[in-house]
Amino acid sequence: MPWDPAQYLSFGSERLRPALDLLAQVPLEAPRLVVDLGCGPGHVTRILQARWPSARVLGVDRSPDMLSRASTDVPGPAWRQADLATWAPEAPVDLLFANASLHWLEDHAALFPRLMGFLSPGGCLAVQMPRNHDRPSHQAAFAVAEEGPWRERLVPRLRRQPVSEPETYLEWLAPRAATLDIWETDYVHRLEGPEPVVAWTRGSLLVPLLEALEPDEREAFLAAYRDRLRRAYPPDASGRTTFRFRRLFIVARPSALA
Ligand SMILES: C[S@@+](CC[C@H](N)C(=O)[O-])C[C@H]1O[C@@H](n2cnc3c(N)ncnc32)[C@H](O)[C@@H]1O
Numbered sequence: 001m002p003w004d005p006a007q008y009l010s011f012g013s014e015r016l017r018p019a020l021d022l023l024a025q026v027p028l029e030a031p032r033l034v035v036d037l038g039c040g041p042g043h044v045t046r047i048l049q050a051r052w053p054s055a056r057v058l059g060v061d062r063s064p065d066m067l068s069r070a071s072t073d074v075p076g077p078a079w080r081q082a083d084l085a086t087w088a089p090e091a092p093v094d095l096l097f098a099n100a101s102l103h104w105l106e107d108h109a110a111l112f113p114r115l116m117g118f119l120s121p122g123g124c125l126a127v128q129m130p131r132n133h134d135r136p137s138h139q140a141a142f143a144v145a146e147e148g149p150w151r152e153r154l155v156p157r158l159r160r161q162p163v164s165e166p167e168t169y170l171e172w173l174a175p176r177a178a179t180l181d182i183w184e185t186d187y188v189h190r191l192e193g194p195e196p197v198v199a200w201t202r203g204s205l206l207v208p209l210l211e212a213l214e215p216d217e218r219e220a221f222l223a224a225y226r227d228r229l230r231r232a233y234p235p236d237a238s239g240r241t242t243f244r245f246r247r248l249f250i251v252a253r254p255s256a257l258a
Pocket residue numbers: 003008015019037038039040041042044060061062063066082083084085098099100101104105204
């Protein structure tokens with residue numbers, strides 16, 4: 001059960017907003033080479049290309065399904081299938097933009113300085129990562145994974161804290177940065193439809209967990225997860241569900257020594 005572009009895009013506007021908030025803080029006038037790291041279905045790549053029409057824009061992702069959707073839907077950018085853990089650009093990059101992707105990678109202590117090293121002088125690294133792992137949406141998935149008969153298969157796949165504290169990124173990046181802007185935002189979404197938080201996490205957090213289960217186990221996992229979420233996220237009188245979601249933002253420009 002690989003990444004599903006349609007499932008991911010089902011909360012398109014809620015998922016787009018942080019990318020736009022990040023883009024608004026990118027201080028570049030006319031980057032020549034822009035790379036969208038973990039570009040997914042390409043809807044953010046499209047916005048990067050529209051923001052800088054004369055830039056060369058490249059979307060990089062590991063998922064063939066996401067890239068196939070991106071190349072069908074979004075003319076203009078080039079697309080490359082690669083694992084960001086080992087990918088390196090062919091030339092220095094003016095903007096590395098990573099919206100909701102780098103939390104899937106391990107070892108940020110090595111990754112972030114490495115990415116800074118790919119930038120041209122005056123370039124920019126712009127990153128947004130979800131940091132909701134201590135909230136019920138994520139804790140409930142961890143609990144169901146630990147408590148079911150699938151425990152042995154799922155526990156090694158749990159990524160309980162894939163994103164560190166903001167201060168930790170500051171520590172890693174400050175020695176390499178001429179300018180560094182780090183902030184967090186809590187988005188208080190009001191989602192429509194039945195059990196929308198399950199639909200949300202099915203497009204992201206649950207992907208690697210459901211992938212490890214047989215179809216009947218998947219149903220059992222989702223039933224147990226739904227049960228916990230119903231208590232944590234009850235709908236209000238209007239039928240909408242309030243879903244608070246924290247995200248971390250980083251905009252860094254390299255110093256001469258990066
Ligand atoms: C949540 S989606 C974000 C997509 C897009 N950036 C956006 O803003 O909507 C995360 C994407 O990261 C990709 N991804 C996860 N781990 C990756 C890796 N190691 N290398 C390349 N892409 C990866 C997934 O395939 C997926 O398309």
